[in-house]
Amino acid sequence: MTMHEPHAPSAETAAKSHADKATYEAMYRASTQDPAAFWAKEGKRIDWIEPFTKVKDASFDLGNVSIKWFEDGVLNVCANCVDRHLATRADQTAIIWEPDDPEGETQHISYAELHEKVCRFANVLLSQGVMRGDRVVIYLPMIPEAAYAMLACARIGAIHSVVFAGFSPDALANRINDSEAKLVITADTAPRGGKRTALKSNTDAALLHCSDKVRCLVVKHTGDQITWIDGRDVDVKAMMETVAPDCPVRPMKAEDPLFILYTSGSTGKPKGVVHSSGGYLVYASMTHQYVFDYHDGDIYWCAADVGWVTGHSYILYGPLANGATTLMFEGVPTWPDASRLWQIVEKHKVNQFYTAPTAIRALMGKGESFVEGHDLSSLRVLGTVGEPINPEAWEWYDRVIGKHRCPISDTWWQTETGGHMITPLPGATATKPGSATLPFFGVVPAILEPEKGTLLEETVTEGVLCIAESWPGQMRTIWGDHQRFEETYFQQYKGYYFSGDGCRRDEDGYYWITGRVDDVLNVSGHRLGTAEVESALVAHPDVAEAAVVGYPHEVKGQGIYAYVTVMNGVEATDALRKDLEAWVRKEIGPIAKPDLIQWAPGLPKTRSGKIMRRILRKIAENDYGSLGDTSTLAEPEVVESLIENRMNR
Numbered sequence: 156m157t158m159h160e161p162h163a164p165s166a167e168t169a170a171k172s173h174a175d176k177a178t179y180e181a182m183y184r185a186s187t188q189d190p191a192a193f194w195a196k197e198g199k200r201i202d203w204i205e206p207f208t209k210v211k212d213a214s215f216d217l218g219n220v221s222i223k224w225f226e227d228g229v230l231n232v233c234a235n236c237v238d239r240h241l242a243t244r245a246d247q248t249a250i251i252w253e254p255d256d257p258e259g260e261t262q263h264i265s266y267a268e269l270h271e272k273v274c275r276f277a278n279v280l281l282s283q284g285v286m287r288g289d290r291v292v293i294y295l296p297m298i299p300e301a302a303y304a305m306l307a308c309a310r311i312g313a314i315h316s317v318v319f320a321g322f323s324p325d326a327l328a329n330r331i332n333d334s335e336a337k338l339v340i341t342a343d344t345a346p347r348g349g350k351r352t353a354l355k356s357n358t359d360a361a362l363l364h365c366s367d368k369v370r371c372l373v374v375k376h377t378g379d380q381i382t383w384i385d386g387r388d389v390d391v392k393a394m395m396e397t398v399a400p401d402c403p404v405r406p407m408k409a410e411d412p413l414f415i416l417y418t419s420g421s422t423g424k425p426k427g428v429v430h431s432s433g434g435y436l437v438y439a440s441m442t443h444q445y446v447f448d449y450h451d452g453d454i455y456w457c458a459a460d461v462g463w464v465t466g467h468s469y470i471l472y473g474p475l476a477n478g479a480t481t482l483m484f485e486g487v488p489t490w491p492d493a494s495r496l497w498q499i500v501e502k503h504k505v506n507q508f509y510t511a512p513t514a515i516r517a518l519m520g521k522g523e524s525f526v527e528g529h530d531l532s533s534l535r536v537l538g539t540v541g542e543p544i545n546p547e548a549w550e551w552y553d554r555v556i557g558k559h560r561c562p563i564s565d566t567w568w569q570t571e572t573g574g575h576m577i578t579p580l581p582g583a584t585a586t587k588p589g590s591a592t593l594p595f596f597g598v599v600p601a602i603l604e605p606e607k608g609t610l611l612e613e614t615v616t617e618g619v620l621c622i623a624e625s626w627p628g629q630m631r632t633i634w635g636d637h638q639r640f641e642e643t644y645f646q647q648y649k650g651y652y653f654s655g656d657g658c659r660r661d662e663d664g665y666y667w668i669t670g671r672v673d674d675v676l677n678v679s680g681h682r683l684g685t686a687e688v689e690s691a692l693v694a695h696p697d698v699a700e701a702a703v704v705g706y707p708h709e710v711k712g713q714g715i716y717a718y719v720t721v722m723n724g725v726e727a728t729d730a731l732r733k734d735l736e737a738w739v740r741k742e743i744g745p746i747a748k749p750d751l752i753q754w755a756p757g758l759p760k761t762r763s764g765k766i767m768r769r770i771l772r773k774i775a776e777n778d779y780g781s782l783g784d785t786s787t788l789a790e791p792e793v794v795e796s797l798i799e800n801r802m803n804r
């Protein structure tokens with residue numbers, strides 16, 4: 156087989172899978188010809204307290220955007236992820252927890268134990284006055300309590316908003332304030348890669364900027380020393396012992412929000428993406444089953460963090476709705492060394508493994524010796540998510556990890572989409588390295604001409620990726636700002652959901668995501684707005700102006716390149732550079748730290764004062780040959796000087 160020939164699933168894989176090629180094609184056709192009938196059937200994969208009679212009611216019309224699925228149904232998401240499995244799988248492991256330290260103690264949490272923990276956690280929340288519809292911010296490491304907390308919120312109808320534990324106090328405070336959360340849940344410290352993040356002290360710092368009514372629940376995880384504020388702080392684990400082990404589920408409407416998750420956009424502050432209860436769960440459950448070809452009894456591992464949407468849909472909600480055993484890993488792929496993930500696969504006989512291209516590239520860089528000697532024969536399906544995967548990384552994943560036996564699901568989706576959108580199905584789709592391949596059931600991709608917004612109907616084409624029809628997992632609004640929701644996703648291309656990604660379609664109708672077409676960076680699979688990093692930089696007293704762009708980075712996919720103009724009279728020194736790096740870490744978090752900072756005496760601007768990012772991007776990419784039209788520059792000489800002093804990487 157040559158490198159460019161599609162990798163077709165073996166006849167054996169196809170036969171054992173939920174969907175072979177013919178099944179996929181027939182189901183896809185059905186899902187787009189009569190979406191209501193298709194989803195009416197799939198809606199029944201979860202339990203309803205009161206069944207729905209309406210299926211789909213969605214409009215993408217600007218000024219009137221409204222998305223509703225299973226609208227009159229009543230359900231509880233936690234009951235679907237926990238209680239409904241008790242009759243058949245109470246003793247089956249729901250969550251395998253693998254600690255950061257390989258010498259630490261692994262936990263196997265059965266569905267019965269999960270039920271008790273979640274009920275107790277829910278009773279703690281109730282005791283703190285958390286009511287239906289209240290927002291609860293969760294700022295926790297990858298520990299079982301993060302799952303208990305999320306499910307406990309779902310159980311009592313509170314809306315959780317998980318904030319990635321790598322975010323700074325300021326980022327945490329902004330999210331607590333924007334969602335007007337009643338309570339924040341954190342831990343003393345978070346071990347990761349042998350180091351510890353001081354989550355409680357970060358939370359203390361954040362809460363200085365929040366209403367003094369916000370309570371703080373603390374999970375004592377490591378036992379590290381922390382400060383304690385009586386009357387505000389609550390020891391969750393101690394309190395869980397004192398409350399009742401059972402807690403009734405609250406019936407929720409299908410469209411009641413399940414969670415808010417903040418994500419970066421091209422402008423301004425992060426957006427609170429709101430997901431529903433019913434449609435979201437149906438979609439998370441169905442995609443998890445088909446995309447990973449999940450079967451009863453499989454050990455499934457998504458190595459993302461619950462702080463990202465991938466952790467929500469594919470560590471927690473999708474797998475647990477399907478009664479799976481889902482693995483949660485507290486640590487990082489490269490500590491104590493680059494064999495950690497493969498030790499875990501071997502130890503727990505993992506069947507499906509899901510990670511990001513950036514992790515694959517980092518491990519690839521360490522060499523195959525870290526994989527050798529580990530029995531990976533349990534693996535059946537591999538997954539990737541977060542950014543386009545480069546063919547070298549794809550081939551390495553296929554050869555070194557999958558031993559050419561395991562189909563690779565390259566899943567394109569977004570925080571906004573709730574679940575997979577364009578992806579192979581293991582038994583159905585011949586894969587091509589670097590292509591997310593074909594749409595999932597019910598997903599109608601449309602490639603549009605970027606400037607004119609016309610639909611490009613030829614099979615082979617390239618443009619911006621939009622979606623023409625609603626699907627159940629779609630986000631419903633931006634928290635507190637429905638108008639911004641409409642403007643961000645439905646204004647530029649009328650009648651479509653606009654993804655923000657560029658895309659190419661090949662002669663087989665396969666989709667190839669080419670990356671963001673807006674000012675959103677993708678650093679190690681994490682989304683960051685250039686505007687966010689810029690506003691952090693200009694908040695520093697020595698900085699007059701800053702412009703941030705991405706550049707190709709071997710491991711991270713994209714690196715952060717910052718052009719900084721210092722205040723008059725300030726000396727641009729290496730010490731200041733270090734200081735700015737630390738400053739951005741503090742303002743946003745370690746993931747936002749610029750990789751390269753170039754001192755810029757001036758920035759290229761149009762005569763109307765708009766920074767010409769296109770040019771800055773080209774310089775950062777080391778691609779001066781094609782700077783394009785520079786005739787509108789106010790001071791063309793600025794560009795020369797920036798090129799001369801370009802940072803090496």
Ligand code: 6R9
Binds near residue numbers: 418539565670
């Ligand atoms: C799930 C998640 C979304 C953005 C998205 C796109 C990029 C994600 C991808 C991919 C190419 C894939 N992206 N998966 N690009 N191939 N398989 O990552 O959500 O953090 O919101 O990021 O990530 O650019 O628009 P989120």
